[in-house]
Amino acid sequence: xxxxxxxxxxxxxxxxxxxLGLMFVGIxxxxxxxxxxxxxxxxxxxxxxxxxxxxxxxxxxxxxxCIYWGALFGGAITSILFxxxxxxxxxxxxxxxxxxxxxxxxxxxxxGAFTSSFxxxxxxxxxxxxxxxxxxxxxxxxxxxxxxSVYLLTFCSFVGTGKGNPFKIIASMMLxxxxxxxxxxxxxxxxxxxxxxxxxxxxxxxxxxxxGLFGIGxxxxxxxxxxxxxxxGAKINPRIVLETxxxxxxxxxxxxxxxxxxxWMGIIPGGATPASFMxxxxxxxxxxEGNKFGTGQLEGVVAPETAAHAAGTSALLPMITLxxxxxxxxAVLLGGLMIWGLQPGPLLFVEQKDFVWGLIASMxxxxxxxxxxxxxxxxxxxxxxxxxxxxxxxxxxVICAIGAYTVKNNxxxxxxxxxxxxxxxxxxxxxxxxxxxxxxxxxxxxxxxxFRQAMLISQGNLTVFWSNxxxxxxxxxxxxxxxxxxxxxxxxRLRAPAPAAx
Amino acid sequence: xxxxxxxxxxxVLLAMAFAGPAAAWEPSKTVEFVIPAGQGGGADQMxxxxxxxxxxxxxxxxxxxxxxxxxxAGAEGFLDVKASKGDEHxxxxxxSNLFTTPLATGVPFNWKDLTPVAMLALDNFVLWVNSETPYxxxxxxxxxxxxxxxxxxxxxxTGAKQEDQIITVAIExxxxxxxxxxxxxGGGAVATQLVGNHVNSTVNNPIExxxxxxxxxxxxxxxxEKQRMPYKNKVTETMAWGDIPTCxxxxxxxxxxxxxxxxxxxxxxxxxxxxYIEFFKKVRGTAEWKKLMEDGAFNQSFMTGKEYADWVxxxxxxxxxxxxxxxxxxxx
Numbered sequence: 001x002x003x004x005x006x007x008x009x010x011x012x013x014x015x016x017x018x019x020l021g022l023m024f025v026g027i028x029x030x031x032x033x034x035x036x037x038x039x040x041x042x043x044x045x046x047x048x049x050x051x052x053x054x055x056x057x058x059x060x061x062x063x064x065x066c067i068y069w070g071a072l073f074g075g076a077i078t079s080i081l082f083x084x085x086x087x088x089x090x091x092x093x094x095x096x097x098x099x100x101x102x103x104x105x106x107x108x109x110x111x112g113a114f115t116s117s118f119x120x121x122x123x124x125x126x127x128x129x130x131x132x133x134x135x136x137x138x139x140x141x142x143x144x145x146x147x148x149s150v151y152l153l154t155f156c157s158f159v160g161t162g163k164g165n166p167f168k169i170i171a172s173m174m175l176x177x178x179x180x181x182x183x184x185x186x187x188x189x190x191x192x193x194x195x196x197x198x199x200x201x202x203x204x205x206x207x208x209x210x211x212g213l214f215g216i217g218x219x220x221x222x223x224x225x226x227x228x229x230x231x232x233g234a235k236i237n238p239r240i241v242l243e244t245x246x247x248x249x250x251x252x253x254x255x256x257x258x259x260x261x262x263x264w265m266g267i268i269p270g271g272a273t274p275a276s277f278m279x280x281x282x283x284x285x286x287x288x289e290g291n292k293f294g295t296g297q298l299e300g301v302v303a304p305e306t307a308a309h310a311a312g313t314s315a316l317l318p319m320i321t322l323x324x325x326x327x328x329x330x331a332v333l334l335g336g337l338m339i340w341g342l343q344p345g346p347l348l349f350v351e352q353k354d355f356v357w358g359l360i361a362s363m364x365x366x367x368x369x370x371x372x373x374x375x376x377x378x379x380x381x382x383x384x385x386x387x388x389x390x391x392x393x394x395x396x397x398v399i400c401a402i403g404a405y406t407v408k409n410n411x412x413x414x415x416x417x418x419x420x421x422x423x424x425x426x427x428x429x430x431x432x433x434x435x436x437x438x439x440x441x442x443x444x445x446x447x448x449x450x451f452r453q454a455m456l457i458s459q460g461n462l463t464v465f466w467s468n469x470x471x472x473x474x475x476x477x478x479x480x481x482x483x484x485x486x487x488x489x490x491x492x493r494l495r496a497p498a499p500a501a502x
Numbered sequence: 503x504x505x506x507x508x509x510x511x512x513x514v515l516l517a518m519a520f521a522g523p524a525a526a527w528e529p530s531k532t533v534e535f536v537i538p539a540g541q542g543g544g545a546d547q548m549x550x551x552x553x554x555x556x557x558x559x560x561x562x563x564x565x566x567x568x569x570x571x572x573x574x575a576g577a578e579g580f581l582d583v584k585a586s587k588g589d590e591h592x593x594x595x596x597x598s599n600l601f602t603t604p605l606a607t608g609v610p611f612n613w614k615d616l617t618p619v620a621m622l623a624l625d626n627f628v629l630w631v632n633s634e635t636p637y638x639x640x641x642x643x644x645x646x647x648x649x650x651x652x653x654x655x656x657x658x659x660t661g662a663k664q665e666d667q668i669i670t671v672a673i674e675x676x677x678x679x680x681x682x683x684x685x686x687x688g689g690g691a692v693a694t695q696l697v698g699n700h701v702n703s704t705v706n707n708p709i710e711x712x713x714x715x716x717x718x719x720x721x722x723x724x725x726x727e728k729q730r731m732p733y734k735n736k737v738t739e740t741m742a743w744g745d746i747p748t749c750x751x752x753x754x755x756x757x758x759x760x761x762x763x764x765x766x767x768x769x770x771x772x773x774x775x776x777x778y779i780e781f782f783k784k785v786r787g788t789a790e791w792k793k794l795m796e797d798g799a800f801n802q803s804f805m806t807g808k809e810y811a812d813w814v815x816x817x818x819x820x821x822x823x824x825x826x827x828x829x830x831x832x833x834x
Contacts, residue, residue: 343712
């Protein structure tokens with residue numbers, strides 16, 4: 001119970017009026033950053049990092065980590081309301097969140113998203129508190145083959161369960177992989193698929209693509225379908241929060257699975273974005289109502305949000321214990337640690353007790369503060385959908401354009417969202433799924449590098465993916481998930497004749 | 503009367519404010535600080551650190567805003583500065599990709615497209631192995647690598663055809679061994695891969711590996727410098743940075759330092775350059791900077807003007823030569 005003592009000591013550090021004030025400031029800033037697509041958590045933290053050099057390190061990390069929590073909460077808001085993911089990890093939230101909003105259930109979706117975010121964070125912080133040193137070493141087991149098998153698992157859990165024409169899923173995914181390959185090739189150091197255009201050097205930015213495909217694409221569709229939001233009848237009764245809470249315990253199994261996936265992906269570190277996709281895919285497969293996913297299931301919001309926030313929170317663990325950032329935001333915080341004169345690494349827990357336990361205590365308090373802030377805003381957010389389309393649509397287009405511009409201060413990206421918007425519109429019209437393309441775009445690069453690193457190390461031997469129990473079981477699980485639909489289809493076919501014969 | 507006095511007072515203050523450095527140029531808006539590398543890396547840390555000390559010590563009337571343009575191994579950032587000819591409010595921090603990226607990829611830019619401002623420091627490189635391995639000296643390690651056969655030992659590093667791989671090739675040439683070079687995205691990931699025993703060695707910068715050294719997970723074998731690093735304070739129980747032998751002592755005739763320097767767009771006046779030189783002198787004078795230098799075991803060389811330009815020109819030739827030998831030059 002040494003940890004409990006340390007934790008209470010941490011609370012005594014975090015619970016000063018100054019630190020509590022910083023916590024709320026951080027959360028509110030974070031929510032705003034999360035709402036604005038393009039201005040990601042990493043950018044937000046990076047912009048505010050220098051302001052914190054005049055504060056004590058503990059106060060500084062409390063404020064910055066609260067910005068991060070705020071961004072984790074806030075990413076869901078525009079995903080649900082307008083089908084524009086505010087952050088990469090809330091892409092999967094749009095799949096069921098936006099249909100819910102269209103059915104006038106925005107308040108329910110938002111409450112579900114925020115509450116499950118909080119649950120994910122809470123589980124991650126508990127693990128952080130009691131198992132940190134133990135789990136940190138788990139991350140060290142992950143070399144290139146292990147990372148590749150994790151990415152493979154993400155793809156397979158998502159594809160294997162996908163509905164619709166499998167050839168369209170594959171076509172969409174391959175297009176995503178092709179786009180992910182543009183730019184510099186990390187293994188040979190050469191430029192690929194840039195066709196001599198220096199503008200293509202840095203490849204396609206994931207956020208720009210997503211803002212265009214989802215945000216602008218959706219506006220184009222709405223314009224065709226009669227210039228109105230289908231969600232304008234949204235209830236804006238504060239009681240919606242309590243009603244949704246009463247429904248949430250039903251999804252306990254999905255919550256537990258998503259927490260496990262999230263914590264695990266945060267620690268290794270795989271990141272919040274793949275965690276949210278994997279969790280959504282697994283939930284769709286395991287849930288009794290899996291075939292209704294994508295039509296506005298609350299469970300389809302719970303799964304990715306729980307995993308994303310659990311992963312985002314536990315991503316700080318490898319950062320503090322090993323000095324490896326589990327997410328881009330953690331990478332910026334890591335830079336901050338060094339500038340404050342703290343050296344991340346195994347010794348931080350020993351040498352900087354006040355700092356580490358102050359941070360952990362602030363994770364509890366920050367997430368509670370975050371939940372309070374965002375839940376009180378639910379009716380307000382839901383009311384936005386009552387604004388007439390002719391007013392809100394231009395606002396959304398402007399927000400999309402600003403978001404695309406802030407990614408890299410590059411005007412070209414603003415034109416790119418128009419192009420991606422048209423692609424998104426065409427995909428919808430032709431009934432091609434967007435999600436596989438987005439998934440391939442965000443993970444293609446990392447999956448490719450880890451595969452090729454593994455091939456370099458093993459000198460081209462594919463058995464490296466079964467070379468120890470960890471990577472072996474991951475790869476096998478991934479392949480099993482990929483072929484699962486075939487197995488169930490076969491089983492159904494074998495079973496089906498039985499009643500017919502009777 | 504009173505009003506008039508206040509007015510005169512203000513006038514005097516205003517006059518003082520303007521008269522002092524009457525001719526000197528000063529930024530009239532926010533200064534953009536381009537980082538041709540990703541968030542969390544060495545260059546990024548240095549730029550954000552600068553932004554922080556500027557805010558803390560009020561070193562500039564305008565603020566300074568770092569922005570990452572890491573695409574195409576940094577080409578995105580360099581091309582941006584190249585295209586901003588005459589922009590007095592844009593500076594860029596460089597790493598070795600100033601030379602390696604155009605040489606390896608043929609992307610059209612060269613340091614001569616930019617205005618050199620100042621060298622801030624040079625970053626060291628150290629040969630690291632996992633401390634569970636029996637290798638106590640570079641010789642032990644290289645003998646083992648030779649014995650295992652070509653390509654059996656893995657060297658982890660950041661990027662391809664960049665500084666880490668150039669050093670690896672130089673070691674191979676000097677010692678007659680052959681590594682399999684495995685490129686990763688960032689220095690932090692490289693160090694962790696070594697701790698987890700997924701690669702056999704790395705040539706991490708000191709600051710990227712120091713935490714693992716202190717916790718006893720990694721062992722430094724030698725530093726790629728002409729003489730030992732000057733830092734005498736103990737980093738671990740028994741060793742200081744200065745206790746790490748040079749690779750030359752161990753018979754690897756290779757030294758390599760990475761530029762951490764500042765450039766500006768072309769077509770700016772000397773007044774502007776002078777302002778930034780004085781500005782970075784102030785940054786280097788802060789206690790925080792000195793601590794960062796010691797923590798990361800940097801070589802604290804500082805150069806400006808012709809001396810700096812000559813150094814850069816020479817470094818470019820060195821890189822071209824090293825990369826030609828390694829076969830890394832882009833085909834024309």
